[in-house]
Amino acid sequence: MVLVQPTIQNWKRRVNSKTTRETKPYKISDDILLNDVKRHPDDYQYERSRRLNCSKAGIYHALKRLGISKKRP
Helix, strand or coil: CCCCCHHHHHHHHCCCCCCCCCCCCCCCCHHHHHHHHHHCCCCCHHHHHHHHCCCHHHHHHHHHHHCCCCCCC
């Protein structure tokens, strides 16, 4: 008797592949972040995180999501 892992059993039950996933709503609004970047273009991410009351990693991911790269001279 062969024991099958639960993951494999779930894969066999799911006929259609999952193409999208449900995402949680973003904590940092795109509009608020874009306005903050326009008002304070030279600020560091930790300064933005203090103003917007979120983590530095959250600011990083939100900027990446919006396609805003780090400052360039």
